[in-house]
Amino acid sequence: MSDTSPVVIVGGGVIGAACAHYLTEAGRKVVILERDRFGAACSHGNCGLLSPSHILPPAEPGVFGEALKSLFKPNAPLRLAPRFDPGLWRWMAEFARRCNEPAALAAGRAIHPLLASSRALYDRLAGGELECEFAADGLLFAFQSAGAFKSFGHTDELLSKHFNAPARRLDGAELSEFEPALRPGLAGGWFYEGDAHLRPNVLMNSWRASLLARGVELREGIAVKGFRTENGRATAVHYEDAHGAAGEIEADAVVVAAGALTPDFQKALGVRVPVAPGKGYSLTLHLDEHEIDPAAVPKRPMLLPEVRVAVTPHAGGVSASGERRPAALRLGSVMEFAGYNPSIARRRLALLTRGASRFLDIPADPPADDHPTGDNRWAGWRPMTPDGVPLIGPVPGGRGVGGRNGRANNLYVAAGHNMLGLSMAPGTGRLIAELVTGAAPHLDPAPYAPGRFSRG
Known part of the structure; x- marks a missing residue:
């Protein structure tokens, strides 16, 4: 390892991109190794929500019972597929x-x-170097039934009391005036x-261009196989390229941000990483191609908790480079614990459109054919993660591969962000960059310690 060895980031999603951004801002050389394409997984298919309101974790009271009931409901929005999987159990x-x-509440204090x-x-x-169609329009929770609307009031009370994060309550008629695209007769909403x-x-796309301009080296189609350790440090990353050829890259530090x-x-890494794949879906409806009336498109993003669907409008326009981006409506969410199954089931997409059509005047069934670009x-x-809190920070005693003493003190993890990777x-x-460089952390890193599931 030389003095000019880079920080190697394993994973080219939004978390890896953010780590690279702040590491380069701190003057460090960075290499990103991505097994597929940069920004091609959850960082591409999510609903684009930046949600400081999502303070409470997925493990809320009643959620587990709902998951158990879904064992016998193959079309449930929250589904636990029955199978032999001791790790998932x-x-x-x-x-x-x-x-x-x-x-x-304890998890919320970390989140x-x-x-x-x-x-x-x-x-x-x-407001600076990144182009992303950013809009600070808030987030609306809309409810069809009076019971669900009232029940969410308890959640809002918790957020208000413990985190000073209250919502604005909108009763039925007020909700219709606030968001005319919603169907009439809804119980209410929280904004x-x-x-x-x-x-x-x-x-x-913008972050990729920015990182390359900063001198970040991006290698795609690279499968990381392990780390070489010497004298208590990870000094190199072992990998295979898309053709199966083995290689090695020297490293001053390694950040695993592989989602x-x-x-x-x-x-x-030498620590337990209890990250389970919660499969989500999204469907992008281009207004001009799917004959959606612009009046049916909400002015702002919304969540529909009763059907577990998120709805995000994208205004479109022309980028700085002259690329035209069509106006679109993205539907997303649904949660399925079915292992690492990459298939896209039409019946799961239908949960998105049918759920959203209960609130908006859009088709109840997904389009029969794909968008020409194949990305809709x-x-x-x-x-x-079981506690809803990400794993961020140094790994205590990472083992590496083939090292003389088998331990490494410069391995870091930035993963397990649940459904909030974009938001976090x-x-x-920034926190990873501070920990790697030894700068004073702007957040207390203790709640995110990667070794917390290996204790005891």
Whole structure:
């Protein structure tokens, strides 16, 4: 290893991009190794929501019971596919143990500062070198039934009391006036004005160009196989390229930001990485091609908790480079624990359109054919942790591969962001850069410690 060895980032999603951004800002040389294409997984297919309102983790009271009921409902929005998978069973047991209010509030105290930091950093990024169709229009939760609308009031009370993050309550008639695109007769909604949204693929294309301009080396089609350690440090990364040829790159430090695939590095890292792939779907409807009346498109993003669907409008326009981006409506969400299955099931896409059509005047069934570019349908794996808190920071005693003493103190993890990778990316990247360079961290890193699941 030489003095000019780079920080090697394993993973070219939004988390890896943010880590590279802030490491280069701190003056470090960076190489990104991506097994597929930069920004091609969840960073591409998500709904583009930047949600400081999402303080409470997925493990909320009642969620586990809903998951168990889904075992017998193949078309349930939240689905646990029955199969022999002891690893998932263990993950589910840990998740179930946390489905209570005290655990949710404890997780929220870790999630909240990371979301707040990232939201503030996005204001700077979107106002500077990154193009992403950023819009600070807030986020609306809409409810069809009076019972669900009232029940969410307890969640809002928790957010207001413990995190000073209240929503604006909108009763039926007020909701219709606030968002005319919604169907009449809904019970009400809750509006979080501090949230924002952007267009994910535009962000990742812009971030790629920015990182390359900063001198970041990006290698795609690279499968990382492990790390060489010497004298207590990871000094190189072993990999195979797309043709199966082996290679090695020297490293001053290694950051594993591989999303739902981070468990592949568990043995090399030497800590337990309880990240389960929570499969999500999205469908992008281009207004001009799918004959959607612009009046049916909401003015701002919304969540429809009763059907577990997110709806994000994208205004489109022309980029700085002259590229035309059509106006579109992206539908997303659904949660399926079915292993690493990459298939896109039409019946799952139909859950998105049918769910959204209960609230908006859009087709109830997904289009029969794909968009010519092939990118209007997506399925991918969200990196879910049992406690809803990401793994960010140095790995205690990472093992590496083939080292003299088998330990490494310069291995870092930035993964397990659940459904909030986009919302948490800048804060994560900045924190990783601070930890790698020895700068004072702007957030307390203790709640995100990667070794917390290996203790005891």
